[in-house]
Amino acid sequence: MATETPYQKVNVVDASGNVITSFGGGSGGGGDASATNQQSQIALETAIRDRLPNALVGGRLPVDGSGVTQPISASNLPLPSGAATDVVLQQVRDAIKAQIDIASTIWTDNSGAFYVRRDLINEGTGTITVNFTDPSGSAATPGSGLRPLATTDKDIITDFYDVLTSGTGYSIGDLLARVAILDANSGSPSATFIWLNLSAGTILSSAPSSANIERANENVGARQVGAWNVTVLNSSIEIANDIGNPIPVGGNVASGATDSGNPLKVGGVYRATAPTLTDGQRGDLQLSSRSHVIVDTIDYVSTPIDISVLDAGSTSNTGQDSQILIRGNPTANSFASFFVSGNSSFALVIENQPVGTPFVGSLQIERSVNGTVWTAVGAFVAGSNYNRSIITAEAVLHGNGSSCQYMRLRTIAWTSGTARVTLVAGQGTGTITVGNGLRLFDQVSNSFASIKLGSTLALFSDTAIVVTERPSTIAGTFGSVTLTSANTEYSFALSSVKKYSFKILSGGSIRFSNIAGKVAAPTLPYYPLDFNNEEFQDFNTSNFTGTLYFASSVAGTIVIIQYWV
Structure with a gap:
């Protein structure tokens, strides 16, 4: 059986565009092939034919009635005025490709002006063009020193x-x-x-x-054993290494409180033979065999200080027992001051500066407890028997610096020249001196006795023990004075003697003086001497010429005198 091929439906319309649903009008109806229907179909097709143009154009039906615009093409299609054509669009594209801005940066030159640099690339040719404008967009030409403007970021x-x-x-x-x-x-x-x-x-x-x-x-690894850990233990901080050895850095109890436990080792070491180090080497804290820290004192050597003017800034006043107290700010370059706290003795070197040009003036040695109040102090002239507080020439001296913090030399007179002063302070740079008289205490009688110079009179008031230097030989000249009447002045003249001594040979205590009119009726200055004591005077390299005056309350007292010329 044959199969009917389906076709797309086609509507037939009349001249007004209405769909024709029926053709003819005969009785055939129903779309059959009756004569009536066939006549209607013929009539319809004839009507369509009559409506078509009589002639074709190029084998095609004209559609706009012109008879010439057939067929329709893009080249003949009319466009509005100003409409973009394909050529124009291609030109726009090429212009855009030739002007692509790939970078814009800010630049400056040595004048301080600012420029906008635009880097343009032609994508068609690959050419890069650089243009500069000022900040307003106008073309500009930079000057010398052109460079990018740096930011403040660092x-x-x-x-x-x-x-x-x-x-x-x-x-x-x-x-x-x-x-x-x-x-x-x-x-x-x-x-x-x-x-x-x-x-x-x-x-x-x-x-x-x-x-x-x-x-x-x-180099932390070279300074520790293992890794260190910091922990809190019993409200205190300790550091422990990875092998479990704790090293406490904070105590477990408050200051003044007691506790028990192993002592903290602080790195000290005992050596039977002390090490010898060279400059720059590290050393251990040295301990004695009984774990005492070994401390070695080092003498302090000052930097030399020059003195070349007279002090006009210091003032002085009299204190206890006629002591002279010095205060104020000395004139610059009129003194040399040194800090000597903790040292028991000092040595001074005073030199002319330059050597050969003498310093003409007087320097006074002074000491202070607080650096504000100063007093004069003596020092021994090395290699001699002299003790001086005022120096007028080059000298090397040593003295007692204990119980003070500061020592200084200060000009009390100056004419010309420069004195250069160097001080050494230490634990034993000078002879040990006794600042005051040495006193002996008798615990049985509760009394004191003082050891004084041999030239000092022993007074009953201080129960003095007079230490007298005896001459190496007893050879000398003897003399005597008989005090015939009580409370009457008698004299004995001496001429160019180096030393003398006298004592009571018989009778009672005496009074003596080197000034007339002081001993008969006791008037100061005079000195008493009892029967058991002896008065001795040694003038060393000097000579004494003068008169001694004697008196006694006991008539007939005899005074024996020995002297050396």
Whole structure:
């Protein structure tokens, strides 16, 4: 059986565009092939034919009634005025490709003016063109020194270093910081380095030597055993290494309180033979065999100080027992002051400066407890028997510096020249001296006795023990005075004697003086001498010429005199 091929439905319309649903009008109806229907079909097709153009154009039906615009093409299609054509679009595309702005940056030159630099690329040719404009967009020509405008952004890098050897601006143990300031935005990237002493709070004038410093914590592994751990134990802090040995850094009890436990070892070491170190070497804390810390004192040697003017700034007043107290601010270059606290003795060297040009003036040696109130003090002239507080020439002296903090020399007279003063303070640079009379105490009688110079009279009031230097030979000249009447003055003349002595041969106590009219009726100054004592005077290299006056309350007292010329 044959299969009917389906076709797309086609509607037939009349001249008004209405769909024709029926053709003819005969009785055939129903779409059958009756004569009536066939006539209707013929009539329809004839009507369609009559409506078509009579002639074809190029074998095609005209559609616009012109008879010439057939067929329709893009080239003949009319466009509105100003409409874009394909040529115009291609021109626009080429112009865009030739003007792509790939970068815009801000630049400046030595005049300080600002410019906008635009980098343009032609995508067609690959050519890059650089143009400059001012900030308003107008074309501009930069001057010399053209460069990118740097931003204020900078990178800062800080490294820390421990000081191993002292140098300019830093000492052993200080912590230094190297601050690097990097500027990568300028025409040529740059770096600025600054060295800081964090321990002292100062900026170093120059970079330290690499041999003097070490990066902080750089060799931590060489300074510890294992890894350190910080923990809290019983409300105190302790540091322990990874093998479990704790090292406490804080006590477990308050100050003044007691506790028990093992002592903290602080690194001391006992050596039967003390080590010998060289400059720059580290050493141990040395202990004695009984675990006492060994302390070795070192003499202090001052920097030489020149004195070349008269002091006009100091003032003085009289204190207890006629002591002269000195205060005020001495004139610059009129004194040399030294801090000697903790040292028991001192030595002074006074030299002309320059050598051969004498210092003409007087320097007084002074000491102070507080650096404000000063008093004169004596010092021994080395190699002689002299003790002086006023120096008028070159000298080397030593004295007692205990119980004071400061020593100084100050001009009390000056005519010309310069004196250069150097001081050494230590534990034993000079002879031990006794500042006051040495007193003996008798616990049975509860009385005192003083040891005084042999030339000092023994007074009943101080029960003095007079230490008298006896001559190496008793040879000399003898004389005597008989005090015939009581309370009457008698005399004995001496001429150019080096020393003399006298005592009572018989009778009672006497009164003596070297001034007439003082002993008959006792009038100061005079000195008493009892029967058991002896008066002795030694003038060393000097001579004495004068008269001695005697009196006694006991008539007939005899005084025997011995003298050396």
